Amino acid sequence: xxxxxxxxxxxxxxxxxxxxxxxxxxxxxxxxxxxxxxxxxxxxxxxxxxxxxxxxxxxxxxxxxxxxxxxxxxxxxxxxxxxxxxxxxxxxxxxxxxxxxxxxxxxxxxxxxxxxxxxxxxxxxxxxxxxxxxxxxxxxxxxxxxxxxxxxxxxxxxxxxxxxxxxxxxxxxxxxxxxxxxxxxxxxxxxxxxxxxxxxxxxxxxxxxxxxxxxxxxxxxxxxxxxxxxxxxxxxxxxxxxxxxxxxxxxxxxxxxxxxxxxxxxxxxxxxxxxxxxxxxxxxxxxxxxxxxxxxxxxxx
Ligand code: 3HC
Numbered sequence: 001x002x003x004x005x006x007x008x009x010x011x012x013x014x015x016x017x018x019x020x021x022x023x024x025x026x027x028x029x030x031x032x033x034x035x036x037x038x039x040x041x042x043x044x045x046x047x048x049x050x051x052x053x054x055x056x057x058x059x060x061x062x063x064x065x066x067x068x069x070x071x072x073x074x075x076x077x078x079x080x081x082x083x084x085x086x087x088x089x090x091x092x093x094x095x096x097x098x099x100x101x102x103x104x105x106x107x108x109x110x111x112x113x114x115x116x117x118x119x120x121x122x123x124x125x126x127x128x129x130x131x132x133x134x135x136x137x138x139x140x141x142x143x144x145x146x147x148x149x150x151x152x153x154x155x156x157x158x159x160x161x162x163x164x165x166x167x168x169x170x171x172x173x174x175x176x177x178x179x180x181x182x183x184x185x186x187x188x189x190x191x192x193x194x195x196x197x198x199x200x201x202x203x204x205x206x207x208x209x210x211x212x213x214x215x216x217x218x219x220x221x222x223x224x225x226x227x228x229x230x231x232x233x234x235x236x237x238x239x240x241x242x243x244x245x246x247x248x249x250x251x252x253x254x255x256x257x258x259x260x261x262x263x264x265x266x267x268x269x270x271x272x273x274x275x276x277x278x279x280x281x282x283x284x285x286x287x288x289x290x291x292x293x294x295x296x297x298x299x300x301x
Contacts, residue, residue, distance in 0.1 A: 003181060006177065007181070012181070015183055017042075018096060020100055020102065021101040021117065029158035029159065031059045034187070041085070042083060043086070053086060063077055090120050091120055097124075098125065099117050101113050101129050105250070110139050127140075128180065133198055133257040133258065135198070136167045136196045137170040137196050139169075148173070150169065150177060151200070152180060155202065163190055165192055167193075198260075199257060206242075211266060214271065223298050224292065240284075240293065274300045278300060
């Protein structure tokens, strides 16, 4: 069945090589998924060799992990590993059909990345962004071919969570959108078409949820109490476990983007800003085999 809003799949362009801009944790998770599901060459780029090497190493480790679980035999494991390469320059994308960026969440950085990619790829190469909350239309606005830009928003952990938000920007054409849906399906994700609105759908809802948790903390409830309050509902993770997984800085960035668009509906907790500054140690600690919220965090709120 065709997902709601997806163009006819006959419009989709074949994808035989993928480029990933960024070799950080999110980008490496994406590279792993692409190589595992599409079995095509995947090339990762980043700003220095150390990051590139680290990214490729992470993908190899994730593939080893899948093999350990019996999901890949050793032949396939070696074939997939050989398909993943790193490059310091974007020239390696010259023959790519699909390039996805997962770099720092800053509009000017992402626009710059897309401009650099556009300078080397073919005019029909799809440019996708994994942005959590920024406008895809604005990101595409300075390009010669904004019609080939699409939002492709994954959820953490990428290997496990089935949802993929596909974002149609103002100028995204049907061939690009159809390609995105076919790629998403081949990645075995449930693709939903969402509007190019701040933080799309899931992060907007999550930010509202976290906003209420933060309000409770700002009013003096201990972090541990607020964090455990919803346990009886059986959510897969408590609010602060989720924040730790996503990264407090990413969570704050999404909240700030929403605040800029809807100041009354999305307040930003000053305490969360402090938490981000203090986060280097992590949110939780182990005490006598029991995981507790770092007591120092309680002093922040
Ligand atoms: N990478 C790869 N695989 C992972 C993983 C990771 N980081 N974490 C867990 N897994 C795998 C495990 O290996 C296991 O696989 P198996 O079934 O083949 O053995 C499977 O996931 C289940 O893991 P566990 O049994 O260890 O643990 P749980 O059953 O508790 O599930 C979870 C872990 C899937 C992470 C679950 O806790 C969950 O769904 N949490 C909510 C996550 C969530 O809401 N994410 C969205 C965040 S918002 C976001 O990402 C958007 C961004 O823009 C901010």
